[in-house]
C-alpha cells in the first residue's frame with residue numbers, strides 16, 4: 001500500500017490511507033465526538049489556530065497569490081472566524097431534536113428528528129482561497145460530530161504548508177488528520193470508504209470524486225464553478241454598476257468561483273458601461289495595476305498561459321497588458337466578443353471580463369438558459385419585474401442584485417451550486433445539515 005506523505009507529526013509517516021481512515025473511524029466509534037463539549041472544543045481550536053497565527057497565514061497567502069493582507073484577513077480569516085462564532089453561538093439550539101406533529105389516530109406517540117453525525121469525512125480544498133475553503137467545511141464537519149481528513153491544495157504551496165502544520169499542531173491526529181499532496185495522494189484517499197466527501201474545485205475532478213464515492217455509496221458535496229453572468233439592464237446607473245462588478249471580478253485577480261464571469265447588456269448599455277468600467281478599474285487599481293498592492297497574481301504559469309490565450313477572443317477595451325515573469329494580467333474588459341469564442345466556452349477564473357451584447361432581457365434569459373447552470377447570477381436593475389423574471393426563469397446556485405458576492409457573505413443563506421456548478425450546500429446551519437444525517441425517531445409508549 002502507498003504511504004501518504006505529509007502525515008507526519010502525531011501520525012506515522014508510514015501511515016497508509018487505510019490506516020489514517022481506520023484511526024479516525026476508531027475515534028468516531030468511541031462515541032466521543034457526539035458530545036456538545038467535544039464539538040465546542042474542536043471549534044475553539046480551529047478559532048485559536050486562525051486568530052493566533054494570523055500574521056504567518058497572511059504572509060503565506062501573499063506568497064501564493066499576492067493577496068493584499070487587509071483583503072486576505074477579511075476574506076480568509078475574519079469571514080471564517082465569523083462562521084465559527086455563528087456555529088458556536090447556535091450549535092446547542094441547532095442540535096435540539098425537532099418534534100413533528102403526530103396525527104391523533106396514533107395516540108400518545110411522539111416523533112422528532114435529530115442530527116446524527118456521519119463518521120469520517122474527507123475535505124478536499126482548492127488553491128484560490130486556500131485557507132478559507134479548507135477550514136470552512138471543517139467547521140461543519142466537526143460541529144456535526146465527525147472526524148476529518150483534510151486535503152489542502154498542492155498548488156497553493158505556502159498556505160497549504162502553513163495550514164497543514166498548524167492543523168497538526170492544534171488537533172489530535174486521531175480527530176483530524178492532514179494529508180498533503182496532489183492527484184496521487186487524493187486518489188489513494190478516495191479509494192477508502194468515507195461517510196461524506198466535501199470537494200471544492202473544478203467539475204472534471206468533481207466527476208472523479210463522485211465516481212470514487214459511488215463505490216462506497218458515500219454522499220458527496222461538490223462545490224464547483226462555472227460562468228456566472230451579470231445582466232446589466234438599460235435602467236441601471238452604469239457608473240454605480242461599473243464600480244460593483246469591478247471589486248467582485250478583479251479581487252484575487254478574478255480567481256474566485258463566484259466572480260462575475262461575463263456581462264450581458266444591450267448594445268447601448270454596453271457602450272455606456274465600458275468607459276464606466278475603465279474609470280472604475282483606474283479608481284480601484286490606479287493606471288498601473290501591476291504596482292498596486294491591491295491587485296493579485298495568477299497562481300502559476302499554466303493558468304497564466306490559459307488566460308492570456310483567452311485575450312484573443314475580443315478587443316481589450318480596458319487593460320490587456322500581461323507579464324509572465326510576474327504572473328500579472330491587468331484587469332481587462334473585452335468587447336466585440338463572439339459567444340462562440342474560446343473565452344465564452346470555459347470558466348475564465350482570471351481578471352478578464354467579456355461584455356457580450358444581447359438584444360434585451362428575453363435574449364439574456366435565453367442566453368443564460370442555453371448554457372450550464374452557473375454558481376451565481378448577478379443583475380443590475382431597478383426593476384422588480386426584471387429581478388422577478390431572472391430569479392424565476394433561470395437556474396443558478398444563488399443570485400445577487402446590485403452587489404455581486406452578497407449572496408455568499410450574507411449569514412443565514414446557504415452556499416452551493418446546481419447542475420454543473422455543484423451539488424449540496426453549506427455555511428452556518430446548512431453545514432450542520434450537510435455533515436449530519438437527519439434521523440427520524442418515532443416513540444410509541446408501551447403502556
Ligand code: NAD
Pocket residue numbers: 124125126127128129133151152153154155181182183186187200201202203205208222223224225226256257258347349375417422
Ligand atoms: P485544484 O487544482 O486545487 O484542485 C482542487 C483539489 O482537487 C485539490 O486539492 C487537488 O489536489 C485535487 N485534485 C486535483 N486533481 C485530482 C485528481 N485527478 N484526483 C483527485 N483529486 C484531485 O483547484 P481547481 O479545481 O483548479 O479550483 C478551481 C475551480 O474550483 C474553479 O472551477 C472554481 O470555480 C472552483 N471553485 C469552486 C468554489 C465553490 O465554493 N463552489 C470555490 C473555489 C473554487
